[in-house]
Amino acid sequence: EAQVTQNPRYLITVTGKKLTVTCSQNMNHEYMSWYRQDPGLGLRQIYYSMNVEVTDKGDVPEGYKVSRKEKRNFPLILESPSPNQTSLYFCASRRWGAGWGYTFGSGTRLTVV
Amino acid sequence: AQKVTQAQTEISVVEKEDVTLDCVYETRDTTYYLFWYKQPPSGELVFLIRRNSFDEQNEISGRYSWNFQKSTSSFNFTITASQVVDSAVYFCALSGERETSGSRLTFGEGTQLTVNP
Secondary structure, three states: OOOEEEEOOEEEEOOOOOEEEEEEEOOOOOEEEEEEEEOOOEEEEEEEEEEOOEEEEOOOOOOOEEOOOOOOEOOEEEOOOOHHHOEEEEEEEEOOOOOOOOEEOOOEEEEEO | OOEEEOOOOEEEEEOOOOEEEOOEEEOOOOOEEEEEEEEOOOOOOEEEEEEEOOOOOOEEEOOEEEEEEHHHOEEEEEEOOOOHHHOEEEEEEEEEOOHHHHOOOEEOOOEEEEEEO
């Protein structure tokens, strides 16, 4: 089944404790992206990647890191999480070429206390 | 810069009523793509439709229909004879043609639709 898999689904952590949310896709998609969803703000792009070793900032990159060492994986790293990073996170991927919509993972609900 | 506005934060209807969700967008691209996603209470994002800017034909899929009007930069979504299962947050989104604008899907704030029995 074609899908984007992100883990974990739920995570509660403490301020300052480094964490990684994993994301993997099995569709051989070139583009991958991370979004965060907050009430009243919709989904905002954190980082995106157009291919292996090519990443760029989205609208809200502060406090996050990403890497794209393999085509299928695009982990999101929070080096020192803070409470304002409490959010619902989505990983997504799509094919190369304009107009293709993203396929989204099931989401990771992160709480930073 | 791209922008999507969904002015209706919340809509509440009674089952079997028709309901229209509004979406207005801004973009400098001449070619662009519009999307609607549904987010049910379980939280996942479900793709509903994609429309490109050079195809203004309206689309109907069962109880769902979409009205794309380039002249008013709108891409509205209508649910006919709404059902309780339609209760969800609905997002309108925009993607551009160029490398930078095409790399992101810009979302509106979402409209929470509640269909009451």
